[in-house]
């Protein structure tokens with residue numbers, strides 16, 4: 685059995701390995717009763733997850749994870765309580781998904797020149813219509829026999845410092861936080877330690893509307909969790925947490941595999957009302 689709350693999961697709608705309904709059913713079987721489906725740059729799995737959640741007694745929180753890459757390192761922003769029917773939001777998410785696709789095309793081209801050819805069509809087929817990402821490319825590299833495992837594809841070819849890597853272009857961290865707020869969602873900073881200089885980043889994001897920080901995460905040591913909790917207290921952020929389950933390779937914890945305190949849900953809901961700080965204008 686796992687814990688009862690998981691606020692960070694992925695399905696086939698982005699780079700997870702299971703259909704959204706199956707993620708919900710597997711989570712329910714492990715004892716999860718509140719689950720946020722947070723597929724990258726899409727809310728496409730929410731309807732399916734909600735239907736499965738209704739049948740399995742799991743409350744589904746509509747969410748997405750917006751990945752940014754900048755001088756701040758990898759800043760990923762989780763957006764909770766977003767509306768899958770929000771057409772203006774969908775338009776922004778579609779743009780981000782198109783950027784994902786172009787980036788993967790560039791990486792495929794890069795890998796071909798390096799001597800590791802994989803057909804782009806195969807990468808797209810592996811994604812099964814979900815937001816394209818490096819996990820799909822990793823699987824294609826493994827299938828083509830260029831690496832001995834899915835995880836080795838990251839280690840040797842497509843991790844940030846590996847030769848096949850191409851950087852992401854898209855939102856800045858502040859833009860990601862604002863995008864979530866502009867659409868009535870509640871933003872939380874995912875796995876904070878993939879970012880650089882948290883002491884400078886967190887106040888900047890908090891001033892832009894950040895409401896949470898992922899303190900409870902599978903790869904966190906107790907010291908890392910404590911450091912995040914200290915930032916949460918200092919900048920009045922809700923400590924959030926989740927498994928980051930993908931069901932691919934060794935990345936992420938099992939569904940419900942990370943303890944998240946029950947008061948987290950109410951605390952996040954209370955942050956839905958947002959009043960941007962008043963900027964003093966010219967008199």
Ligand code: AMP
Pocket residue numbers: 699724751816817818819835838839843930933934935
């Ligand atoms: P992308 O969005 O294309 O940059 O890919 C990021 C995704 O790749 C993450 O959400 C994880 O699912 C996965 N990932 C990132 N780094 C690793 C790694 N070192 N090993 C396995 N999976 C990883």
Ligand code: FE
Pocket residue numbers: 694699700724817930
């Ligand atoms: Fe992912």
Ligand code: FE
Pocket residue numbers: 749760874875
């Ligand atoms: Fe992430």
Ligand code: ZN
Pocket residue numbers: 692694749928
């Ligand atoms: Zn994630």
